[in-house]
Amino acid sequence: MDSHTENIxxxxxxxxxxxxxxxxxxSIEALLGEALALxxxxxxxxxxxxxxxxxxxxxxxxxxxxxxxKANVLKALLxxxxxxxxxxxxxxxxxxxxxxxxxxxxFVRSQSVIGAEKTEYMxxxxxxxxxxxxxxDEIEQRLNELMARMEDALRETVMTGQQKxxxxxxxxxxxLASVIMATNKGCYVEWYMRGSDLKxxxxxxxxxxxxxxxxVAR
Amino acid sequence: MDSHTENIxxxxxxxxxxxxxxxxxxSIEALLGEALALxxxxxxxxxxxxxxxxxxxxxxxxxxxxxxxKANVLKALLxxxxxxxxxxxxxxxxxxxxxxxxxxxxFVRSQSVIGAEKTEYMxxxxxxxxxxxxxxDEIEQRLNELMARMEDALRETVMTGQQKxxxxxxxxxxxLASVIMATNKGCYVEWYMRGSDLKxxxxxxxxxxxxxxxxVAR
Amino acid sequence: MDSHTENIxxxxxxxxxxxxxxxxxxSIEALLGEALALxxxxxxxxxxxxxxxxxxxxxxxxxxxxxxxKANVLKALLxxxxxxxxxxxxxxxxxxxxxxxxxxxxFVRSQSVIGAEKTEYMxxxxxxxxxxxxxxDEIEQRLNELMARMEDALRETVMTGQQKxxxxxxxxxxxLASVIMATNKGCYVEWYMRGSDLKxxxxxxxxxxxxxxxxVAR
Amino acid sequence: MDSHTENIxxxxxxxxxxxxxxxxxxSIEALLGEALALxxxxxxxxxxxxxxxxxxxxxxxxxxxxxxxKANVLKALLxxxxxxxxxxxxxxxxxxxxxxxxxxxxFVRSQSVIGAEKTEYMxxxxxxxxxxxxxxDEIEQRLNELMARMEDALRETVMTGQQKxxxxxxxxxxxLASVIMATNKGCYVEWYMRGSDLKxxxxxxxxxxxxxxxxVAR
DNA sequence: TATGAATGAGAGTTCATTCAT
DNA sequence: GATGAATGAACTCTCATTCAT
Numbered sequence: 004m005d006s007h008t009e010n011i012x013x014x015x016x017x018x019x020x021x022x023x024x025x026x027x028x029x030s031i032e033a034l035l036g037e038a039l040a041l042x043x044x045x046x047x048x049x050x051x052x053x054x055x056x057x058x059x060x061x062x063x064x065x066x067x068x069x070x071x072x073k074a075n076v077l078k079a080l081l082x083x084x085x086x087x088x089x090x091x092x093x094x095x096x097x098x099x100x101x102x103x104x105x106x107x108x109x110f111v112r113s114q115s116v117i118g119a120e121k122t123e124y125m126x127x128x129x130x131x132x133x134x135x136x137x138x139x140d141e142i143e144q145r146l147n148e149l150m151a152r153m154e155d156a157l158r159e160t161v162m163t164g165q166q167k168x169x170x171x172x173x174x175x176x177x178x179l180a181s182v183i184m185a186t187n188k189g190c191y192v193e194w195y196m197r198g199s200d201l202k203x204x205x206x207x208x209x210x211x212x213x214x215x216x217x218x219v220a221r
Numbered sequence: 222m223d224s225h226t227e228n229i230x231x232x233x234x235x236x237x238x239x240x241x242x243x244x245x246x247x248s249i250e251a252l253l254g255e256a257l258a259l260x261x262x263x264x265x266x267x268x269x270x271x272x273x274x275x276x277x278x279x280x281x282x283x284x285x286x287x288x289x290x291k292a293n294v295l296k297a298l299l300x301x302x303x304x305x306x307x308x309x310x311x312x313x314x315x316x317x318x319x320x321x322x323x324x325x326x327x328f329v330r331s332q333s334v335i336g337a338e339k340t341e342y343m344x345x346x347x348x349x350x351x352x353x354x355x356x357x358d359e360i361e362q363r364l365n366e367l368m369a370r371m372e373d374a375l376r377e378t379v380m381t382g383q384q385k386x387x388x389x390x391x392x393x394x395x396x397l398a399s400v401i402m403a404t405n406k407g408c409y410v411e412w413y414m415r416g417s418d419l420k421x422x423x424x425x426x427x428x429x430x431x432x433x434x435x436x437v438a439r
Numbered sequence: 440m441d442s443h444t445e446n447i448x449x450x451x452x453x454x455x456x457x458x459x460x461x462x463x464x465x466s467i468e469a470l471l472g473e474a475l476a477l478x479x480x481x482x483x484x485x486x487x488x489x490x491x492x493x494x495x496x497x498x499x500x501x502x503x504x505x506x507x508x509k510a511n512v513l514k515a516l517l518x519x520x521x522x523x524x525x526x527x528x529x530x531x532x533x534x535x536x537x538x539x540x541x542x543x544x545x546f547v548r549s550q551s552v553i554g555a556e557k558t559e560y561m562x563x564x565x566x567x568x569x570x571x572x573x574x575x576d577e578i579e580q581r582l583n584e585l586m587a588r589m590e591d592a593l594r595e596t597v598m599t600g601q602q603k604x605x606x607x608x609x610x611x612x613x614x615l616a617s618v619i620m621a622t623n624k625g626c627y628v629e630w631y632m633r634g635s636d637l638k639x640x641x642x643x644x645x646x647x648x649x650x651x652x653x654x655v656a657r
Numbered sequence: 658m659d660s661h662t663e664n665i666x667x668x669x670x671x672x673x674x675x676x677x678x679x680x681x682x683x684s685i686e687a688l689l690g691e692a693l694a695l696x697x698x699x700x701x702x703x704x705x706x707x708x709x710x711x712x713x714x715x716x717x718x719x720x721x722x723x724x725x726x727k728a729n730v731l732k733a734l735l736x737x738x739x740x741x742x743x744x745x746x747x748x749x750x751x752x753x754x755x756x757x758x759x760x761x762x763x764f765v766r767s768q769s770v771i772g773a774e775k776t777e778y779m780x781x782x783x784x785x786x787x788x789x790x791x792x793x794d795e796i797e798q799r800l801n802e803l804m805a806r807m808e809d810a811l812r813e814t815v816m817t818g819q820q821k822x823x824x825x826x827x828x829x830x831x832x833l834a835s836v837i838m839a840t841n842k843g844c845y846v847e848w849y850m851r852g853s854d855l856k857x858x859x860x861x862x863x864x865x866x867x868x869x870x871x872x873v874a875r
Numbered sequence: 876t877a878t879g880a881a882t883g884a885g886a887g888t889t890c891a892t893t894c895a896t
Numbered sequence: 897g898a899t900g901a902a903t904g905a906a907c908t909c910t911c912a913t914t915c916a917t
Binding site (some may be wrong): 480481482484485566568569570572573574607610611613614615617618620621622623624625626628629630632633636637638641642644645646648649650652653 | 698699700702703784786787788790791792825828829831832833835836838839840841842843844846847848850851854855856859860862863864866867868870871
């Protein structure tokens with residue numbers, strides 16, 4: 004229906020959208036995009052609503068019109084993070100079959116790809132986890148749930164691998180899974196902070212080898 | 222009760238220091254200690270000068286009397302971080318001899334020990350790096366130098382190891398060193414955030430194995 | 440009772456008006472009704488245009504379409520207040536003849552009846568007088584005129600009564616009339632705020648006796 | 658100790674107080690005084706913290722330094738209201754003996770005197786009651802308690818008088834007491850809004866006669 | 876040595892209002 | 897006839913900082 008309308012009005016001006024629905028979508032997209040970039044580079048608290056609005060070519064009021072509060076902007080971004088990064092990774096692991104090595108491989112590959120394509124969303128979850136840790140905020144809870152979903156899937160895979168004798172068993176599953184996650188998160192942050200100095204292919208490969216060599220029993 | 226204690230512990234009264242010099246030192250110590258804990262748990266920006274002062278049993282004015290600014294409190298803590306964590310690790314690597322494996326081992330052990338004993342200082346450097354990243358602040362510069370000293374030492378060791386054929390050479394030294402640092406930092410943060418759920422021995426060991434198995438050529 | 444009225448007014452469908460004129464009238468009626476209730480319970484400034492609109496099942500824009508401004512909504516309500524409460528009371532006094540006691544009685548009865556039937560409109564005038572007092576607003580002027588009309592009629596009656604020797608004369612007419620008005624207003628507000636705890640008949644009677652016994656010479 | 662100091666430093670400058678304690682007291686006094694005037698003339702919500710501060714020759718920050726929130730400024734004023742107007746009136750009634758007429762007389766006289774001397778505090782309670790009515794605010798509760806104390810004392814006196822046959826008994830005690838309070842409150846507001854037009858002596862006398870003649874049985 | 880009063884810049888948020896559709 | 901996007905001014909509140917004492 005919507006696409007039909009677009010087909011008719013061929014050279015639709017995308018900067019000043021014709022319909023209200025389009026305008027709404029465009030504004031929300033602009034605001035979320037700028038907020039994502041700003042939250043990552045400056046942190047949530049150090050970013051002002053005014054900055055987000057101005058970066059999107061709007062005013063503060065527009066942010067509150069669409070999101071009601073600054074916290075809701077972050078929440079909307081976390082919804083996307085779940086959808087674009089957490090869920091795909093868990094799905095990739097699930098569809099990799101029963102073999103723990105395949106699952107770990109799926110995890111590592113999925114995160115590698117996301118790290119290349121959706122870096123910012125994953126980074127957001129990691130950085131906000133640190134910023135909101137211990138705040139008692141509702142967002143802290145949300146972030147914990149988000150990360151826990153991935154960590155749970157990882158821990159389960161690690162345990163299965165240990166039971167089957169393919170993953171190193173002298174270390175507790177919880178601790179091993181935690182170090183994997185730590186490496187994963189650490190690489191995201193490092194890549195973000197030093198990315199321009201590094202070769203992406205090499206960096207991603209090193210990350211994968213670390214996880215694999217560190218986890219698989221020899 | 223209090224006076225009784227005072228009578229016993231002759232002139233070393235730490236609660237009510239006899240001399241001005243001691244009082245000065247005690248106040249500074251209290252302020253820095255509380256600031257360290259608060260910066261880590263809440264972040265720098267989210268921590269108010271008032272909170273620091275109150276936690277130390279003083280008032281805001283005292284913070285400004287001793288440190289002139291909030292930023293200086295952090296700088297003082299970063300001085301200690303360098304002294305207590307960065308410098309010892311670099312020294313340990315230096316005194317490990319020429320063998321790259323020994324040096325890497327020294328790095329990994331040193332960080333392991335620090336992770337157990339001076340966690341907070343190292344954590345401070347890592348968390349503040351994230352918080353100040355891209356701020357253009359003078360502190361950002363200071364943090365970069367701090368971390369760079371450790372990363373430079375690590376990169377040099379990695380390069381030597383690659384040249385001698387003992388470290389995996391198919392990945393650039395810069396990228397390999399970065400993943401090591403990423404794992405290191407990631408483990409600090411993970412330990413800080415989930416420490417109570419994890420067995421420290423296992424976690425530290427997993428960290429060491431990750432770094433070793435991921436770095437050494439097979 | 441209400442459905443009976445509807446049965447008489449045959450095809451007056453108030454929920455989905457057939458003609459635009461009817462729709463217009465229905466929307467205006469809904470908006471004014473909700474605004475009246477909200478201004479009384481929350482005050483003018485504490486009531487938002489959005490609240491009024493939502494309560495009437497419309498959006499903010501509709502309020503501005505019909506009334507141009509929030510102030511105009513109040514002005515429209517004050518027009519009705521004059522028509523439904525002030526004017527009838529003055530008319531009742533006028534048609535009570537020349538006898539001051541009859542006139543006072545007409546005032547007191549009229550206000551008693553209005554207090555039972557049109558409480559909200561009279562209350563609006565009283566509460567808004569307090570809220571806008573000293574604001575320098577145009578509405579303040581409007582409210583002053585509204586109340587002055589009633590107070591003038593009352594003062595004149597009091598003066599006549601004093602001259603004829605039927606009302607107590609040791610107190611100035613202005614002051615006596617003011618205390619009558621004060622009692623009147625006070626009772627409206629008290630009834631509004633505590634109405635559910637009180638017996639209306641008794642309360643209204645006490646009001647009438649206060650005014651009469653306090654005014655008539657013994 | 659403090660008075661001793663004052664005695665020594667004879668011509669103490671009261672505009673720029675010497676000691677911090679004096680400065681604190683002076684600032685608080687100025688802020689509360691201006692807040693009282695503004696809350697009465699403009700209402701609580703229509704008064705900004707900035708206005709209060711400026712009127713007292715200070716800045717917004719000072720208000721928050723002393724009171725932590727705008728609501729606390731009002732609460733502090735309500736404490737004074739209780740102390741200066743409610744409590745004295747109840748005390749006057751209590752010390753008037755057992756005779757209901759004496760008690761009513763004490764109430765009416767006390768309120769008359771307060772109306773002349775502490776008008777603003779009593780007015781504050783009355784106006785804020787209207788403004789906060791139905792807000793669900795903590796302050797609403799506080800105001801209800803405040804007024805209830807006076808109303809309870811009044812109702813009890815009315816009941817006793819009715820039982821002894823000296824007050825008119827054909828009207829419920831609750832309703833009679835409510836009309837007395839309504840008259841009382843109405844007169845405060847009327848006096849405040851029209852005071853400059855009226856003779857205070859006459860107005861106060863009219864108020865007293867209204868209450869007495871309306872209450873006492875003939 | 877340390878306090879407490881006070882400031883001023885700026886944050887998040889609300890809301891009456893406008894206007895294209 | 898009515899909507900929904902967007903604005904801009906104003907509001908409450910926070911906080912690093914200064915300074916007289």
